Amino acid sequence: MQQDNVSDTGASLDSGVCQSIEQLENYLKSDKTKNAKKFLRTARIGSGSPFRRRFWTEICKYHSKIPQSDSFYDNRAGNDGMASLKSLPKFIDPAFADDFWLQEEGISRLYRIINTVGISYTHVIYAPLLYPVTAVLLHFLPHQEAYKAVCSLMDNNRVHHLDQTPNMYSRTSMTFQKLSRKVSPKTYRWIENSLSTKEDEIVQFFLTWPLWIFRGLPLKYIIRVFDNFLLEGTRALYRSSLLILILYSQFGDGIANSSTPKFGIGNNFSPSRSMRTRRSFTERLRRSFRRSIRATPKVKRKFEMAPLLLDGLVAFVRNSLPSLLSEEEFIEKAYSIRGFSSRLLSKLASSLSIPAISNLASRLPLDISTSKEIVVKQITLNTLDVSVLYFVSEIQSSIANQFQLEQLWSHLPDRYTVVKPYIVFTSNEHGTSLRNFFHMVDAVEPLVILVKTSEADVFGAFCSVAWGSRKKGQKFFGTGETFVFSFGKSETLKVYKWVGYGAPCDTEISAGQQLFQCSVDGLDIGCGALHIPLDMNTGRSDRSSTFDNEPLASSRDFKVIAFEAIAFE
Numbered sequence: 001m002q003q004d005n006v007s008d009t010g011a012s013l014d015s016g017v018c019q020s021i022e023q024l025e026n027y028l029k030s031d032k033t034k035n036a037k038k039f040l041r042t043a044r045i046g047s048g049s050p051f052r053r054r055f056w057t058e059i060c061k062y063h064s065k066i067p068q069s070d071s072f073y074d075n076r077a078g079n080d081g082m083a084s085l086k087s088l089p090k091f092i093d094p095a096f097a098d099d100f101w102l103q104e105e106g107i108s109r110l111y112r113i114i115n116t117v118g119i120s121y122t123h124v125i126y127a128p129l130l131y132p133v134t135a136v137l138l139h140f141l142p143h144q145e146a147y148k149a150v151c152s153l154m155d156n157n158r159v160h161h162l163d164q165t166p167n168m169y170s171r172t173s174m175t176f177q178k179l180s181r182k183v184s185p186k187t188y189r190w191i192e193n194s195l196s197t198k199e200d201e202i203v204q205f206f207l208t209w210p211l212w213i214f215r216g217l218p219l220k221y222i223i224r225v226f227d228n229f230l231l232e233g234t235r236a237l238y239r240s241s242l243l244i245l246i247l248y249s250q251f252g253d254g255i256a257n258s259s260t261p262k263f264g265i266g267n268n269f270s271p272s273r274s275m276r277t278r279r280s281f282t283e284r285l286r287r288s289f290r291r292s293i294r295a296t297p298k299v300k301r302k303f304e305m306a307p308l309l310l311d312g313l314v315a316f317v318r319n320s321l322p323s324l325l326s327e328e329e330f331i332e333k334a335y336s337i338r339g340f341s342s343r344l345l346s347k348l349a350s351s352l353s354i355p356a357i358s359n360l361a362s363r364l365p366l367d368i369s370t371s372k373e374i375v376v377k378q379i380t381l382n383t384l385d386v387s388v389l390y391f392v393s394e395i396q397s398s399i400a401n402q403f404q405l406e407q408l409w410s411h412l413p414d415r416y417t418v419v420k421p422y423i424v425f426t427s428n429e430h431g432t433s434l435r436n437f438f439h440m441v442d443a444v445e446p447l448v449i450l451v452k453t454s455e456a457d458v459f460g461a462f463c464s465v466a467w468g469s470r471k472k473g474q475k476f477f478g479t480g481e482t483f484v485f486s487f488g489k490s491e492t493l494k495v496y497k498w499v500g501y502g503a504p505c506d507t508e509i510s511a512g513q514q515l516f517q518c519s520v521d522g523l524d525i526g527c528g529a530l531h532i533p534l535d536m537n538t539g540r541s542d543r544s545s546t547f548d549n550e551p552l553a554s555s556r557d558f559k560v561i562a563f564e565a566i567a568f569e
Contacts, residue, residue: 028062047220053140059230064152087382089118093128093365097377109143132214159233166361177206178348183339190249205306216317224327239334314373399450407493424567432536442468448566454559459486459552478516486552496549
């Protein structure tokens, strides 16, 4: 597994099974979907099989309306700058963010793909499953193929794979709740009886249904579920989640009454084994649950809140389910549940009211901060449009890294964040002469100045007016959009904007508070905030009444080792 990171592990396929995969490919090419579904449900393919790359790619090609090109991903949005981004689009929900043990290189490519998707699909507002789906794909597909696979799932109109707005996710969750009530009423009644609170808690519990799979099941189980998900879409996830719910409702108390577990018609399973095999299976159920009785909660008691019920279910899935069913048996049982049909799902979805969907959507992203079983990954969600981050990723600064630039760009006036930036001056190439600097930037407006000192301090200023204004007889010039900033040792950005912004109308702004830019005997910004002399080798930073700032450098006087200016096309 981990195509881009580690060697393959697990069982491989012999030549006979390889020929069967060729048969699957023929089913897809001839549009024999039923045959392809049957193959994936019954085929015993090891979770680490290298052949998975082959048929996953074929399934995604089958869904793709327009074949994806490598050029956009490789040459534009997927460049190395995009790969270095440390933040993700706002449509990612951290509750679903599981890397599934991808290594550092794999996680970097995961970020690269998701950010590139953000550029390609600007309409996406909320896509919770995009993160885990992409992470699973990267275990078997090179990142170029994984990107094209994700695009085929986003575009697919054969079946539904990935929700892209809060309303879409709410609709999917409410459909699953209604499906559970219709297909397995006994299980649904158990949910009602287990939660001691109102209907609102039941709705909240079902809102977390994909977490039962992607944050609960072991990876080898997820991979087998994923085989069917790629071809069938959300319907395959419905089956797996409902099976988890049924098993938990029956056995979550560790068989407290020592009753015999039953998988029969009354429990929505169709018998598919011989009586002898089922008895052996039942005995294994009883033994495994006796061993794991302490690993799962007592379901007889009332759960006061949906998060507690969620924790109990996730603990059951992680600790007990693997000893209860193998991944192949899990798929077999999921597809033994009766009552599923496309017509039923369409009927249930169409019966939902728009106000109810919108009301549920207002709860997103998911808040599972009280969960003790699911650790929410600490990720940075950017406040900028992903296309803006693409522009930022192309800045090859020798002073500020991508994370620092991303923070800074969120404070620029909006009209400049959508314009491609470029480095117009750097002391490493153009020398340390302020005269050279003015010559190269006189007509450039606006400008971002970056300074790095011998003490590794990084700071600068946003200059709203071209420095050529000094030739018009103006000693001081600029506007209130000018501001100064600094990065601490932890790379945390501090921005100091003009004190006049937000001041009461009757507040008199002093002359010293309006000294934005000046170039008499050097470069000055604010009333003492930043001074760079003509030789650009040293500088000074102090408190300023213009921006009410702290000194930008760790010492009042500093030595400059790098100076850059960023302009906008």
